[in-house]
Amino acid sequence: MDELTQISSYSTQQIDQKSQELKELSFQIWSHPETCYNETHAHEVLTSFLEKEGFVVERNFIHQTGFRATFGTNNGVNVCVICEYDALPEIGHACGHNLIAECGVAAGIAIKAALEKAPNKHGKVTILGTPAEEGGGGKLKMIEAGVFDEIHVALMAHPCPHNIPRPPLLAKQEVQITFTGKPAHAAAFPWQGVNALDAAVMCYQAISLMRQQFKPTWRVHGIFTNGGVKPSIIPDKAELQYYLRAPTVLELEELKSKFEGCVQGSALLAGCQASYKYDTGYLDLVTNKHLASLYEQHATAQGLVFTTDKSVEQNESASGDIGNVSQVIPTIQPGYSIHTSDSNHTRGFREAAGSDRAHLATLTQAKILALTALDLIFDDNDKTLQAIQEEFKATFGSR
Numbered sequence: 001m002d003e004l005t006q007i008s009s010y011s012t013q014q015i016d017q018k019s020q021e022l023k024e025l026s027f028q029i030w031s032h033p034e035t036c037y038n039e040t041h042a043h044e045v046l047t048s049f050l051e052k053e054g055f056v057v058e059r060n061f062i063h064q065t066g067f068r069a070t071f072g073t074n075n076g077v078n079v080c081v082i083c084e085y086d087a088l089p090e091i092g093h094a095c096g097h098n099l100i101a102e103c104g105v106a107a108g109i110a111i112k113a114a115l116e117k118a119p120n121k122h123g124k125v126t127i128l129g130t131p132a133e134e135g136g137g138g139k140l141k142m143i144e145a146g147v148f149d150e151i152h153v154a155l156m157a158h159p160c161p162h163n164i165p166r167p168p169l170l171a172k173q174e175v176q177i178t179f180t181g182k183p184a185h186a187a188a189f190p191w192q193g194v195n196a197l198d199a200a201v202m203c204y205q206a207i208s209l210m211r212q213q214f215k216p217t218w219r220v221h222g223i224f225t226n227g228g229v230k231p232s233i234i235p236d237k238a239e240l241q242y243y244l245r246a247p248t249v250l251e252l253e254e255l256k257s258k259f260e261g262c263v264q265g266s267a268l269l270a271g272c273q274a275s276y277k278y279d280t281g282y283l284d285l286v287t288n289k290h291l292a293s294l295y296e297q298h299a300t301a302q303g304l305v306f307t308t309d310k311s312v313e314q315n316e317s318a319s320g321d322i323g324n325v326s327q328v329i330p331t332i333q334p335g336y337s338i339h340t341s342d343s344n345h346t347r348g349f350r351e352a353a354g355s356d357r358a359h360l361a362t363l364t365q366a367k368i369l370a371l372t373a374l375d376l377i378f379d380d381n382d383k384t385l386q387a388i389q390e391e392f393k394a395t396f397g398s399r
């Protein structure tokens, strides 16, 4: 057995040994769901756990509920494993981010164990706690602050209904639309009013009609966030929130211009004023193929079977702020099955994310991420990292 094989086996054993504690960690987060930048409990349990495990932990890192935990030296490869831990309103951990946190911590522990076992090797593991993925874009401020400048590659695994090593994550733009009209007594003087809700309804319908001209890969979905206050008052204000998604930023611009036409046209028909505000935008995920190949080899060796259903790869696309990370440093964010046919963002998926099967699937992912990291840290001539970086440069140019 060569040194790397021995150390790899020792490293992944550490995950199995801590299985019970890691399960409890995940359960602590799952059973206390906290949304967008309110993840104080998750922040506390994760940072306390990592301190106990011997990492150098920076609490309240960049965000109140962000953290960075590191171990190792600066004169080698610095691999980042990313944790998410925010939940969704009302339906809790229906995206399984408790498992992403568990996976990041478990992978970090395994990489740290390998570094300790081979003190002659130089390298570093960074576990990054990134809050507010579901709309808040916690990673964006970390990118702006230069957190990724000293990191060579980023690894994260996301639970979903399938094993899919290179999932399509779309560029996404959130937008708030406000229609402003004029109030009036809806029975006595309705002709004096200008109905903002009518504009909002027409806007919703116009966007729905336009879907025929949307590319099959685009995703546009919205809700009414304000439809007036009382039927007897002609609504002078109506609001919609939409998410617009497309495979690339260029296509997203095309979609935005169609969308803006629907907003302005509806306002004109109803005689209202329209305004819209673009909020957080996520970039599409650009999977680093070299890095993904390493992941795939280890995943297969761990017994993972990837989906062969092309429609999953083509159609089951979401978005994430990991996309932004992937355009700053080489990144992978494989999706992995937690043995449910329910989709993310449903109550069924939330139940699955708290199950033993999901926990075990997550430990396997942590092992695969750790082994992928060790391939880079234990590569004496850095050839693997060079290939990964060259691919990144060929895609984005030198940054």
Ligand SMILES: [Zn+2]
Residues within 6 Å of the ligand: 095, 134, 344, 345
């Ligand atoms: Zn989600």
Ligand SMILES: [Zn+2]
Residues within 6 Å of the ligand: 095, 096, 097, 133, 158
């Ligand atoms: Zn998610």
